[in-house]
Amino acid sequence: MKSNFVQGAGISLILMLSACSSRPASETKNALSVPAWAKEAVWYQIFVERFANGDPTNDPSIKTITTGSDFVSPPTDWQITPWTKDWYAADDWAKALPGDFYSHLQLRRYGGDLQGVINKLDYLQDLGINAIYFNPLNDAPSLHKYDARNYHHIDVNFGPDPEGDLAIIAAENPADPETWQWTSADKLFLSLVEQCKSRNIRIILDYSWNHTGVEFWAWKDLVANQERSAYKDWYEIIRFDDPQSENNEFSYKGWLNISSLPELKKVNATEGHKPGFPYEGNLPEGVKKHIFEVSKRWLAPDGRPENGIDGFRLDVADHVPMGFWRDYRQYIKSVKPDAYLTGEIWWQEWPDKLMNPVPYVGGDVFDAIMFYQVYRPARYFFAQTDFEITADQLVDSLHYQWNRLDKASLQAMMNTASTHDSPRLLTSFYNRGKYKFRAKPNDDPNYRTGKPDAETYARLRLYQLFQFTIPGAPHIWNGEEMGMWGADDPDCRKPLWWPEMNFEPETRSNIQAGEKITESVGFDQRTFDYYKQLIKIRKENPVLFQADIDFLVAEEKKLAYKRGNQDTEIIVAFNLGNESFRLKLRENASYKDLLDGSTHSDSVQIQPLSAAILALQSK
Numbered sequence: 363m364k365s366n367f368v369q370g371a372g373i374s375l376i377l378m379l380s381a382c383s384s385r386p387a388s389e390t391k392n393a394l395s396v397p398a399w400a401k402e403a404v405w406y407q408i409f410v411e412r413f414a415n416g417d418p419t420n421d422p423s424i425k426t427i428t429t430g431s432d433f434v435s436p437p438t439d440w441q442i443t444p445w446t447k448d449w450y451a452a453d454d455w456a457k458a459l460p461g462d463f464y465s466h467l468q469l470r471r472y473g474g475d476l477q478g479v480i481n482k483l484d485y486l487q488d489l490g491i492n493a494i495y496f497n498p499l500n501d502a503p504s505l506h507k508y509d510a511r512n513y514h515h516i517d518v519n520f521g522p523d524p525e526g527d528l529a530i531i532a533a534e535n536p537a538d539p540e541t542w543q544w545t546s547a548d549k550l551f552l553s554l555v556e557q558c559k560s561r562n563i564r565i566i567l568d569y570s571w572n573h574t575g576v577e578f579w580a581w582k583d584l585v586a587n588q589e590r591s592a593y594k595d596w597y598e599i600i601r602f603d604d605p606q607s608e609n610n611e612f613s614y615k616g617w618l619n620i621s622s623l624p625e626l627k628k629v630n631a632t633e634g635h636k637p638g639f640p641y642e643g644n645l646p647e648g649v650k651k652h653i654f655e656v657s658k659r660w661l662a663p664d665g666r667p668e669n670g671i672d673g674f675r676l677d678v679a680d681h682v683p684m685g686f687w688r689d690y691r692q693y694i695k696s697v698k699p700d701a702y703l704t705g706e707i708w709w710q711e712w713p714d715k716l717m718n719p720v721p722y723v724g725g726d727v728f729d730a731i732m733f734y735q736v737y738r739p740a741r742y743f744f745a746q747t748d749f750e751i752t753a754d755q756l757v758d759s760l761h762y763q764w765n766r767l768d769k770a771s772l773q774a775m776m777n778t779a780s781t782h783d784s785p786r787l788l789t790s791f792y793n794r795g796k797y798k799f800r801a802k803p804n805d806d807p808n809y810r811t812g813k814p815d816a817e818t819y820a821r822l823r824l825y826q827l828f829q830f831t832i833p834g835a836p837h838i839w840n841g842e843e844m845g846m847w848g849a850d851d852p853d854c855r856k857p858l859w860w861p862e863m864n865f866e867p868e869t870r871s872n873i874q875a876g877e878k879i880t881e882s883v884g885f886d887q888r889t890f891d892y893y894k895q896l897i898k899i900r901k902e903n904p905v906l907f908q909a910d911i912d913f914l915v916a917e918e919k920k921l922a923y924k925r926g927n928q929d930t931e932i933i934v935a936f937n938l939g940n941e942s943f944r945l946k947l948r949e950n951a952s953y954k955d956l957l958d959g960s961t962h963s964d965s966v967q968i969q970p971l972s973a974a975i976l977a978l979q980s981k
Contacts, residue, residue: 396729397673397700399564400774401907403493404897405837406486409782410496410520411471411505412857413840414478415445421473422519426528427503436469443470445857448866449883464804467852468505474857476520476550483557489843489890490897493564493835495675497782499551501531502575505855506782508677509575509622513656514542521547536579537592539655552663555671566702567660570677571645571653571686573617573625580652581624588612596649598625617681628683638710640721643683650686654693661698673702675776676728680707680717687727704776707731713799719763723771730771732778733834735763738797740779743921744825744938745791746817753916753938764833773907775834779825780842786854787839788847791825792818802849811849811870813881820971823892824936827957827973830896831906831925831934843893845886861885899956899975905930915945920968931978932956937968944968952979 415421421442428435439455456466476499486494498507501515515531518524527545535541544552558565574581580593588594588602598615617623628635631643644650661670674694679687687705694701705728710717716738719731739759742751751759764772780787785801792814793801800806830836841858848854859865861884869880900906905926915922919939925932933953935945946965947953953962953976966974 395695395699395725396770396774397702399672399700400702400729400835402901403564403776403835404491404900405493405495405776405835406489406491406840407495407781407837408479408497408840409474409855410476410479410499411474412855413474414482414858414860415473415475416477416479416481417475417522418473420475420477420519420522420524422471423524426519426524427469427471440469442473445472446863446865448869449853449856450868450870451866462804464802464852471505471519472857473519476516476547476554477522480550480554480557483561483563486563487561489894490901491838492562492901493566493672494558495566495776495837496568498568498570498677500569501547503577504575504622508570508573509577510570511575511577512536512579513569513574513652514539514659515545516547516551518545518547521545521550523547537652539659542659552669556669564672564702566673566675566704567671568675568677569656571626571690572678572681573623576622576624578624585612593648595646596627598627617678630685631683637680638715638717640680640684642685644685644689645683650689653690657690657694658697661694661701667698667701670698672698672700673704673729675732676703676705679705679722679728679731684721684727687722691727702730702774703728704730704732708734713796720766723767725768730774730776730835732781732837733763733775734778736760736775736777736832736834737779737829740825740828741790741797744821744828744936746821747794747796749796752918753921756921757913757916760832772833773835776837777829777832777834778837779829780839780854782839782855783851784854785850786846786848787822787825787842788814788818788845789849789853791822792847798850802851802853805850809849811847811853812868812879813847813883817971821938824938824971824973826892826896827934827975828936830900831932831975832923833907833911835907836896836900838893843890845889846883859883859885861887895957903930903932903956903977905932926978929978929980933976934973935966935968935976936973937970940970942967942969945974947976948978953977954979 424436424440437455437459441455443453452463453470459466499516499520500507500510501512501517502510507517512531518527521527523546527547530543530545534543555565580596584591584593584597600613600615601611603610603612615625617625626649627646628643629646632641635641657674661667663670691703694703705722707717707719707722716735719735722728722731739751739756742749743753743756780790784798789811792810801809803809803811844859846856846859848856865883867880867882869878909926912924914924920937920943922933922935922945937943944965944967947962949964951963955962956975956977962976966976968974
């Protein structure tokens with residue numbers, strides 16, 4: 363019987379990407395608009411606040427992190443948390459606050475900033491990545507920064523002069539782009555863009571066009587002026603305050619009922635929209651005009667797109683109407699034709715069914731999506747879980763996902779496995795449960811949050827090889843290459859384990875046993891070197907991002923596939939079983955294993971819990 367997590371019918375052991383040519387009109391349209399560089403990308407996702415603190419003088423203050431009603435206000439003795447402090451140790455300022463350890467973590471700040479990113483560009487270049495996806499950089503009080511104060515400015519604490527930047531922002535008319543200035547944080551970001559371009563590293567920014575924060579300039583005007591506000595039609599207002607009443611009747615729709623994230627209004631929207639499905643409609647013209655101006659600001663900061671960013675990652679895309687997305691794509695491509703647009707298309711029915719990406723990658727909305735749809739079945743094959751699938755079931759799932767996409771989008775897909783919104787890969791592989799379901803200790807007291815065992819490391823290395831050798835662009839959540847572990851948000855957002863730092867041991871509460879467990883943490887050179895090797899292999903072998911894929915073996919725990927043609931063939935083979943197996947190769951040909959440098963002719967023996975990536979050697 364097939365696993366409930368394998369979608370599709372009919373197992374195809376030979377999958378040719380060219381099979382997608384049955385949709386020539388769509389492929390032609392998309393091939394002309396999907397940026398060619400996207401298929402060569404090796405994505406590295408940066409959450410700036412936890413990446414590196416390059417400038418302690420700009421660290422957040424109580425003034426800059428005060429936010430909306432859904433979060434506890436910081437106490438008067440609040441201060442920055444030391445970067446190397448035990449993650450599970452309570453901050454002194456938090457000890458008197460009500461609630462448990464996890465209830466206070468949204469108030470924590472470590473001081474990560476853009477200077478920290480600039481300082482680590484040599485590290486990123488050495489790793490080999492060539493594309494950065496930044497979590498929101500827009501000015502916002504929260505840790506996550508999806509609660510924008512200003513879309514058109516970089517967060518004041520990410521630049522060198524927070525107080526000066528606040529003064530510059532206050533002097534503008536945020537509704538009038540003619541008055542917009544460049545803050546010190548904005549200028550530092552543009553310098554970062556320039557430095558990345560000199561290293562052939564592209565940048566995309568993360569935005570949510572579905573909601574703002576309660577500190578957003580238009581929302582504050584609306585709250586103050588109610589029905590008299592020029593922005594009264596920007597948001598989903600349930601009821602305005604009645605000035606004749608002593609009570610405050612003002613109520614509105616917050617995204618997912620989160621009051622600190624007031625939702626932007628949807629116009630001409632499909633009735634009864636259900637999250638997880640596309641729907642028709644648009645955003646108000648004033649909102650749309652502002653979003654377009656913000657996007658152009660970063661795409662072409664001096665009017666020249668060659669000096670701007672390279673695209674956007676669009677948050678909670680299924681909550682925003684398709685009419686807006688079509689208009690947005692047209693506008694973005696008019697400013698910068700090779701800009702990359704990728705959407706967050708995730709859950710159709712939590713926690714068992716992922717969304718159908720097809721409506722979003724037909725050539726008129728996005729170039730790609732964050733392709734969780736491939737990671738989930740791959741995890742059930744490569745990891746030891748309670749939902750294990752066989753190789754033929756994995757191929758069936760891949761066939762189902764890939765064959766409904768045209769080739770241009772498939773090659774540009776952001777092959778996402780872990781992010782700021784999911785457990786780190788080591789922890790995901792270390793736990794046997796359902797993907798992302800009850801994936802932190804306050805949801806499941808048996809969820810394992812510490813250092814994984816040796817088998818987990820071995821299995822994850824096999825998955826990572828798979829991720830870097832299948833169609834689509836591999837994605838790395840910052841810190842995975844350091845060997846970090848951690849449960850779902852917020853444990854996946856620990857400050858990064860830089861090799862030059864000495865971290866306090868993690869002293870976590872083992873909820874199962876009711877005892878304290880102390881573990882050493884720090885940079886894992888072996889994991890870094892492995893990621894670096896995989897990136898190098900991918901970049902030196904274009905067949906891994908250009909060629910079709912043929913499945914050669916897919917039975918039980920054995921999987922093998924081929925990329926390329928007669929002259930550039932690469933074979934990738936995995937053995938997740940307990941016994942070795944022999945894979946037959948082309949007769950009278952020699953292959954080199956790009957992992958260990960060994961050579962093979964006619965056949966290769968794949969040992970248990972191991973893999974090979976075999977490149978055909980020229981005669």
